[in-house]
Amino acid sequence: MAQEILINVTPRETRVALVENGVLQELHLERARRRGLVGNLYKGRVVRVLPGMQAAFIEAGLERTAFLHASDIARAEPAPVGDEPNGRPPPLPIDELLTEGQEVVVQVLKDPIGSKGARLTTHITIPSRYLVLAPGSRALGVSARVEDPAERERLRAIGESLLADRGDMGIIVRTAAEQVAEEALRADFDFLLRLWQSISERAAHASAGQRVHEDLPLTVRAMRDLAGSEVERVRVDSRENYLNVVSFCRRFLPEMAPRVEYYPGERPLFDLYNIEDEILRALxxxxxxxxxxxxxxxxxxxxxxxxxxxxxxxxxxxxxxxxxxxxxxxxxxxxxxxxxxxxxxxxxxxxxxxxxxxxxxxxxxxxxxxxxxxxxxxxxxxxxxxxxxxxxxxxxxxxxxxxxCESCPTCGGRGSVKSAETVSYEIFREILREARQFESRRLVVLAATEVVDLLLEDESTSLAQLEEFIGRPIELQAESLYTQEQFDVVLM
Known part of the structure; x- marks a missing residue:
């Protein structure tokens, strides 16, 4: 199962493709105007507590207020030790956990999607290559993807030794840690502890609405999360980002550093692998x-x-x-x-x-x-x-x-528009409505070309009968900028 990671960088957008046996499997993109928020930490202020929803709205300096559910609020009780550190005590009522105006450090769990604001949690997790640090938790978990019982036991024993005398910390051992030496896992743990210390200091001095930690940029995050033993090659088409990726690999993924290549070719990297065509098909x-x-x-x-x-x-x-x-x-x-x-x-x-x-x-x-x-x-x-x-x-x-993509301006995201025939009958009803209410010498109908053509051809008899019924002439005017559903009836 040969895999390659392709990193395409332009001034305002970064795209990462995971290719397996020549076929695109995953695509990740990040834009300068709208970077993903998942994993970022903020100093937030509670602006509204909703007991009926067991949730609160938090002002964290984002475009919209974010959502924090009672089940996502960390408490003093330790989580049980187990393979999956998801067992948490039942949440207390939200009004016993938070009060309006209270400041709290939160992490983005889900990006804003559609009209919904970001979802937050106070169960902070800081990921690195092999481990995920869970400050304030006492959980020790091993990824379910590590299936070998002996390897799971080895990783659990290492995890227990790392957490010895650290009652306020928990860790999750990631899949990438499989068969990794204890020294590398210990170095990863020490790095996470230093990072958390730095974050804690920033959070203590930050004011509400400030970001206190930002997740890695996509180019480096992809190496952390996607690069594994199956990845044979990583190709980067930006010299600056290539150097950043190599530097990251030498520090955290030494076995991956020789597999990172700079691609200087004239033909775009994604065109070389037909990625652009695959993206179009995926839409x-x-x-x-x-x-x-x-x-x-x-x-x-x-x-x-x-x-x-x-x-x-x-x-x-x-x-x-x-x-x-x-x-x-x-x-x-x-x-x-x-x-x-x-x-x-x-x-x-x-x-x-x-x-x-x-x-x-x-x-x-x-x-x-x-x-x-x-x-x-x-x-x-x-x-x-x-x-x-x-x-x-x-x-x-x-x-x-x-x-x-964005919603179609013509159909408003419905995926269909009214037929020209439907619109023509709406025009007939509107003409009758206007003729009964207002006096005029004639009426002018402004509509899309397709609708005007239908009125002049298939519906010409109906139009003539309507003119005779209201006793006034009806003129048609095609408007090229009108959508098929748009029309106006103007009294002259």
Missing amino acids: NRRVPLKSGGHLVIDQTEAMTTVDVNTGAYVGHRTLEETIFKTNLEAAQAIARQLRLRNLGGIIIVDFIDMVEEEHKRQVLRALEKALQKDHAKTQISGVSALGLVEMTRKRTRESLEHQL
Whole structure:
């Protein structure tokens, strides 16, 4: 499984692509005007406490007030020690935890998405290459992706030795720590302690609304989070960023430093790997499958739906075999599309209906196996009574579509506009309404070219009858700047 990381830098935008066997798997981008906030720490002030929602709104110097739920507020009780440090005591009522005007250090858990403000937490975590420091917690966790029991036990023992005599600290051992020497883990831990000390000092002197810590820039963050033993090469097309990446690798990832290359070629780096074409395809609703079938992906505010269709694929044996093969191929494609498009929240997959239970189990296993490569946490709840696969994927940043696109000004994001015929009948009703209320010598209709053409051709008889009914002439004027739904009826 050969992987490459491609880093494309322009003055206002940085893009990082993870390519596996020549196929784009993940795309991360960061723009100077709107950098991601996840991981940043702020000194915030409580502006409103909402007992009915068990939440508070925090002014942290962001564009909108941010949201802090009671379950995301750290308390003095220690979290239990276990493989997954998510077990927390039940939250107290929000008005017992916070008061309006109180200042609190918070970390961004989720970027602002759509009309929603950022989601915050006071469970602070500071990640590095091998470990995640959790100040104020007593948890010790090992990534679930480390599957070897002996290696899990070794990492747990190292973690316990690191936390000895540090009752106010917790750590999570990341997947990247697998087979890493204890000395490297101890150096990582010492670095995190120094970083936290620096953050604590800044937070103590900061005023409300100030940022006290910013996560690493995307070029370096990608090396921290994506670079692993499977990555054979990292190519950077900016000399300055290449030097920064090499410097970071020499300090924290010495084994990766020789694999980092500067790409000075005249042909753009992403064009070399056809990444630009892949990005365009990732913005389409329809995703073709090699067999001839296709997926249809629709993203809404509540959830994302994925519909699987056989399309042109007719198979060679039985209908059940054709459906089974299409669903197996779709499972692989869906896992890739979720990563590539960064789709999160509730996801409903409508596979083609299968009769045999064994086929259903195999398709579900194929989807689970394909999702194991995903860095974001996913959870499949199985097949519903309606035959739909329900799953969730952790969402911290906006999807690729929301980052690169905006709602269509013509349809307002609906994905459709009223037909010219519908608009023409609306014009007829408006003419009747205006003619009954106001006196005039004639009426002028301003509308889009398509609507005027329809009125002059297919609806010319209806227009003549309407003129006779109201006793006034109706003139039509095509406006090239009008959308198909826009029109005006002017009394002259």
